[in-house]
Structure formats: C-alpha cells, structure tokens
Amino acid sequence: MPLHVPPAPAPALRSVLTALGSPTAVSEDRTPALRSVQGPVSPESPLPVHVLDQIVPSGSGPYTRLAGWRFLLRNGDRCVAAAETLLTADGWTFSHFFEGPYLSSTELALRQAESMRTPYQPRLLSIPELYMLTLWLHGDTEADASTGTPKPTDVLVPLAPAPPGITAHRPHRVADLLPVMTLRLTPAPLLGSPA
Template sequence: MPLLVPPAPAPALRSVLTALGSPTAVHEVRTPGLAALPGPFEPELPLPVHVLDAIDAPAGAPRTRLHGWRFMIRDEGRTVAAAEAVLTADGWAFSHFSEGPYVASAELALREAESLPVRYQPRLLSIPEMYMVTLWLHENPAADAADGALGAGDLLVPLAPAPPGIAAHRAHRAAELLPALTLRLTRARLLGTPA
C-alpha cells in the first residue's frame, strides 16, 4: 500500500531549492557526488526528521521533537544525495547536503515499506544516544508531521549502518524496539562501554 508522504513546509523546500541553485553550496567538499554531477537536481520525497533525545526518559510514551525536513536529491531519475532544512528562530533554513550509506538505506527502506499491507506516514527518527537513524512508519498517515508522539502501532526500521546487534531494514514495533534499546543503553552505561 503506498505511503502517505506529508507535504514539507514551503519555506523548507525553498531553502533547499536555493541551496541547489547555489554553486557554492552544491560544490562543498563534503558532497563530492553532487559536485561531480551537472544537474539539474530535484528535491523529492520530503520526510520530517524527528529526534528522540532521551531514550530512557521516565515513564510515559516517548516523545520526539521535530528537527527538520530531509529531501532526497535526484539527478536523472536516481537519488544522489539528501538535503536537510532545519527550523531556526528566523524560520526554515537550509542546513546541509549529505551522501553515503544512510541515503541509500533510507531509499531502500522506503521502497520496502511501500509493499506493506497498511498505509503509513513515513518519517525519520534519529536516536543520537545510539548513533542510530530509523525510518519511522507512523500508524496515522494523516497525522500532523510535526506531532512527535510515537503510536502503539508505529514501526521503526533501523537504517544501515545500524548499531552492532541491531538488524538494519527489519521492521520493529516502536513499543518493542525502544524498551530493548533502553535496556541496552542502561547496560552499556553501567559497564562503561559503548551502546
């Protein structure tokens, strides 16, 4: 069943389009793929990026905060990078371009999610304490993309590279994965080892 991709705020899209039109932004050292291609580049598939700051917060449903919007940047029908816009005190602003494994992994996870029998709203969820990014499939496809509540039926699909011992591209119910990650983080803190 197709995913229901929420529309990005128009100023976020404009900030990415402006950056794509800027030779200085596109030819940054950190994005060699974009620098090597002539374009034109098209921002597609906007996904809200949420951050879960305290995975082991006290009781209650974990809450996230909207951090920005990530767009897949396409050139001649293929994804070559991602661009992110973030909310600042002055409104939406271009943040950065990125390339690498998370871009390809997100694209693969989105294709796989399209074949699920239930319609979801796709989002990205960053879990900094675990150095982990997931495709967040929100159970309410018509929800406000800025809403940070994880639903009981939400799925989280870890993107590659995932932390050791966590399978990338395997869908988990948020209600099952987050407690497992919390336990892992608590153990790591007690032992003084990386999560």
C-alpha cells in the first residue's frame, strides 16, 4: 500500500465522534445526508488540511499552514459526508459537517494514489486564491503531517471541480503545477491605449 495515512490527533477524532454522537448539539449542522442516513456513521481517512497562503513565491517558495483535519464519514461502504476540525487556543475542536463534489473527488483521488507505485503521505492542500482543492501527495511518508511545504517532487492531484484550465484528477509534480498556478494569478500586462 503506497499511501501512508498519518494518524489524526486524538482530540480531533474525539471532537468528531462527540459531534456525531450528539444530535441535539449539532442537529442544525448536520447535512441532509447525515439527517437521513440509516445506521452508524464512522469517521475514516483522516487528512490534514493545509492552506497555501502564497502561490507566487517571494524567493522562499510556497508558504503553507495547517488549517485542520478532515474526516470522510462512511455509512457502510459509501461516503455520505465529511467532518472538519480546527485547532483553537483550547485544542482541536469540531468545526462542521459538509457534503458536495469534493467528497467523491477526494475518494477518487485517494484510489488513484493507491494505484501509484511510489509511497506517499496524503494531505489536502487548499489554494484559496484559485478556489482550488488538491490531494497533496507528500514524498516523505514519515514527516509530521502538521508541518511542511510542498516539495518540487511532491504530487498534487486537483480535485473536481477544478478551476478553468486545470484538469481535475490529473496528477502533477509540484514543480510543474506551481508555475501554472502562478501564471493564473499574475496580472496581465496593461496594453497602451489606442492612438
């Protein structure tokens, strides 16, 4: 198995389990799928969510920060929703439940990564400047999942929906995709006014 899924912090997992077990506390936060699901729901596939705060490098490369942990919520053999946690001054806490296209896209990207021959540590990388989410396959499988920046040889798999001009589910080395993302954010030069 080439994916080395890092363990989520125990308090993050506990916060999700508590939210799932307390329907009165989070009834307004539950998604339609969670409200209608029959049987138990279990949090699986914990992935650290990093945010790329700066695509256009300022000489030092991209800057990322850990924003939370995301758990895919399974009911039997299907993913019905996801739960996200965040780090506060008091520790890890449940943030929210959600549904949408990123669930099936994340599952598909994880299956793609499992079929690769190279071992990776899976993470999620959010790129707010492009409204983009990727599966970040980090080459150092023993690294602390809460730290680090994308290395040029790491792989990014854009999740669907991807921004225009970037193909979802096509793996790219960071060294190849970062210049494309940079170009998308670089303002076009102003042309002179017509004479």
